[in-house]
Structure formats: structure tokens, C-alpha cells
């Protein structure tokens with residue numbers, strides 16, 4: 386099983402790698418800089434090179450970076466959107482320098498006041514509300530610009546589904562699909578967060594709900610584009626748009642729901658990355674919980 390976690394890099398990237406190895410992880414997610422700041426000092430080239438070779442020797446894979454929470458590629462304000470594009474280009478370059486395979490990114494928020502945009506989008510004959518429509522256009526244009534301005538990069542940008550809170554895009558998989566359609570590129574992929582899916586209204590806690598969610602993923606973004614899973618249980622109820630991660634099996638997706646997810650034949654080959662709470666005290670227990678569930682097919 387390809388299992389890992391988002392680990393802190395306060396003590397450096399190599400420390401995160403060592404911690405991943407100690408926890409017997411086979412993959413890793415990191416921030417390449419503080420996720421709550423626009424600017425960061427450039428990566429030290431020698432340290433980055435040392436990390437890259439340590440990573441290669443470790444045989445762990447994939448290496449995933451997560452982008453900053455400040456970036457809003459769908460922002461209606463041109464200045465914020467330009468700032469977000471510049472920050473995203475920096476994220477791509479940093480991820481590339483560190484040798485990351487994927488850079489997970491949120492889809493941004495459209496910030497219009499016209500609609501209940503985060504809800505599930507079950508009627509494919511309906512178009513998106515105008516605020517969503519405009520936000521998705523801006524998001525796609527921003528992503529295209531980021532790709533154009535980083536032509537040499539091999540790191541793939543993985544669009545993550547969100548909890549669909551407020552005016553955040555990316556709750557319905559149709560939002561992600563729209564970007565993939567408008568910006569066809571080998572350098573785009575999808576990251577599926579189980580907590581966010583549940584919060585948006587995809588009931589991955591039940592067998593039928595999980596099947597429906599996977600079918601929905603397949604006919605929107607295509608399972609071939611799905612490259613990373615964020616495995617998190619959910620504190621918030623189904624469809625409540627609450628982005629609150631819970632320990633594996635202890636949330637409303639629950640043990641059985643988690644067991645079905647990690648063993649599902651259409652998902653089980655993918656990297657599972659935990660973003661569960663209380664890393665210092667609970668991560669090892671959560672990793673063990675997943676390993677136990679995986680054996681209970």
C-alpha cells in the first residue's frame with residue numbers, strides 16, 4: 386500500500402523524510418514554504434539538491450507538495466489574482482526544485498454573492514450559476530498561465546476537491562472537470578480528499594455512496610487523472626461543507642467507510658496521504674489504523 390502523511394518541515398525537508406521513514410510511510414506530502422505567507426526566502430540550492438538525492442535513495446514515492454492557503458487563482462480582483470498566479474508559479478518552481486511529483490492545489494473562491502455554489506451538481510443539463518461560471522473561467526485562465534510560465538517543469542498540478550464551503554470552487558467534481566477540459570495538459574491531475582467529498586455531499590461512508598462517488602469522479606474528471614488521495618475522516622456531517630478532518634475511523638465516514646475506501650479496487654493502487662489532526666500524538670495511530678483496515682478486505 387502506498388501510504389504516507391503530510392509532515393511538518395519546520396526542521397527541514399530531510400527531517401520530514403526521516404520522520405516518514407521512521408513511520409514506515411511510503412510517500413510524503415509537505416509544504417515547500419509557510420502556507421500562510423505570500424513570500425518566502427528562495428530555496429537554498431545546495432540543501433535542495435541534498436534533499437533530492439536523499440529522497441531518491443529513500444525509494445519513497447510519490448513526493449507531494451501542497452500549495453499555500455492564500456493563493457486564489459479564481460479571485461475576481463485582478464491584483465489578487467496576479468499575486469496568486471505569481472505565488473503559484475513560485476510554488477511550481479519550488480516543488481520542481483525539491484523533485485516533487487505533484488503539487489496539490491485548491492481551486493480558489495469566486496467570491497460572488499449569487500448562489501449556493503458549493504452544492505452537489507447533479508443535473509448535467511444545467512449550467513453553473515454566473516458567479517461560479519466566471520470563477521471557473523478565471524481559475525482555468527490562471528492555471529493556463531501558470532503552466533505557460535513554467536514550461537520546463539515536470540511536477541504535475543493536482544487540483545484538489547474542496548468541502549465547497551462559502552464561495553470556494555472545487556466542491557463538485559464538475560468544477561475540476563471544467564478546468565481539465567479548458568486546459569488540456571499532461572501536467573494537470575486530480576487529488577481526491579475524502580473528508581472534503583463527504584462535506585460536499587458525496588456519501589463515501591456507505592457502500593452505495595462510495596460506488597456513486599467513484600462513478601461520479603470517473604465521468605467528470607476521469608479516474609485516469611486521479612493521482613493522489615487525501616485520506617481523512619470527517620468531523621462535519623454529510624453535505625455541511627465543514628472542512629474539519631477527523632482521525633481515521635473516528636469521524637462520520639467511520640471505520641467501515643474507511644475500510645471500503647482503502648480497499649476499493651479502483652483506488653487501492655493510489656497513494657493515500659493522511660492529513661489527520663494531532664500529528665504529534667496521533668499520526669502513528671492513524672497510520673496503523675489504515676494498515677489494519679487494509680488487511681480487513
Ligand SMILES: [Zn+2]
Nearest residue numbers: 451489491545
Ligand atoms: Zn488541501
Ligand SMILES: [Zn+2]
Nearest residue numbers: 545578615660
Ligand atoms: Zn486535503
